[in-house]
Amino acid sequence: MKTAIVGAGAMGQLFGARLQLAGTDVVFLDTNQATIDVLNARGVTLQTESRTEHTPARAARASELDETFDLFIIFTKGFHTQAAVASIAHLIGAESCGLTLQNGLGNAERLQEYFGPSKTLLGVTDFPADLSAPGMVSSNSRGKVRLGALGNVPRLPNIAQLLDSADLHAAVEQDIRIPVWEKVAFNAALNTLSAVTGLTVGGIGADPHARGLVASVLEETLAVAGRLQIDVSRQRIEAALDNAFAHHTHHKTSMLMDREAGRPTEIDTIGGAVVRLGQDNGVSTPVLATLCELVRTAARPGDNR
CATH class of the missing domain: 3.40.50.720 (NAD(P)-binding Rossmann-like Domain)
Known part of the structure; x- marks a missing residue:
């Protein structure tokens, strides 16, 4: 082929x-x-x-x-x-x-x-x-x-x-939307938060305030997926997050590396996409929406936001 x-x-x-x-x-x-x-x-x-x-x-x-x-x-x-x-x-x-x-x-x-x-x-x-x-x-x-x-x-x-x-x-996969949305939930939490705070994955995992924001983003993303009748698993997403916190402590997310390098970020196709679908379907995502706006605000002049 x-x-x-x-x-x-x-x-x-x-x-x-x-x-x-x-x-x-x-x-x-x-x-x-x-x-x-x-x-x-x-x-x-x-x-x-x-x-x-x-x-x-x-x-x-x-x-x-x-x-x-x-x-x-x-x-x-x-x-x-x-x-x-x-x-x-x-x-x-x-x-x-x-x-x-x-x-x-x-x-x-x-x-x-x-x-x-x-x-x-x-x-x-x-x-x-x-x-x-x-x-x-x-x-x-x-x-x-x-x-x-x-x-x-x-x-x-x-x-x-x-x-x-x-x-x-x-x-x-019988319903590919499920793993796609589970990965989106994972990335929406870690990428947006790391790009705003500059924290590594381990830094997010070690900070109770950051962990609270991760939980809020996960809750909002699950609500949007639920409204779209996509049967994502909270347990699988939480297990993936726990694994990342335990074994990828020094890892910088791609969104953080893009922001630090002055490159465009994928905010609009990850967290921003969840926010837009929430708006279209009557699901409020205030924490994720704020994090997305902060990522856009922090982008350097000349970035394609």
Whole structure:
């Protein structure tokens, strides 16, 4: 299955390398010429707790190509989704499928505009991915991928099998909205709060006031999901938060790192998306709404907020 990885950051390089090592024809699509040049020259080296693997890589800007792909996997930040998918429109064939494994809400709906409901998939993953340098990715072998669709996608089992055969531990979910919203609840609490306070995950876990805010954001997010009849599990989310507080004490969330670097944040596709859906469905989210406004206020001049 000829596959394009759209967004060759840490997660894109991890998934692209895994697929290519398993025999899939992969092309990395990105807009950063330095990343493209390094991938073409050096390939991707993947380090896990048990081994180091290397694969050559082919990378390009989408505008430089004139070919179609069977599968596109989107790994850009949520605020880039619309532009990213528009940039690959000329590469989408009649049978091409699009898969988003991005954080946040609304990405699958953007993909549906180009791929259609019967060829759009979404999912979540808990694989970590860190770049020590372009083309040098560290991860582990314990993560998994959970896949599904908002409509009927006949090729969903085949794509799950493709990812699973690449040691990405993929499985199909009957209602993919549940894991998506459980991850959104987790990120809405930790990302927004860390971006506002500058605290690491461990710092949030150690502060009773911060823990109280986490509990409030979780309560509000669960209320919105409940109004949308999405049967999320409070217990699973709380267990994930407790695990993060215990084992990721020095971790900075991506939103905090983006804010510190003066980059745009995903506030509008994570916490902000929950707030908007709450407003549309008559559910009040005062704590999360305030945290989102504080993130936007703290963004540096020139940020795309």
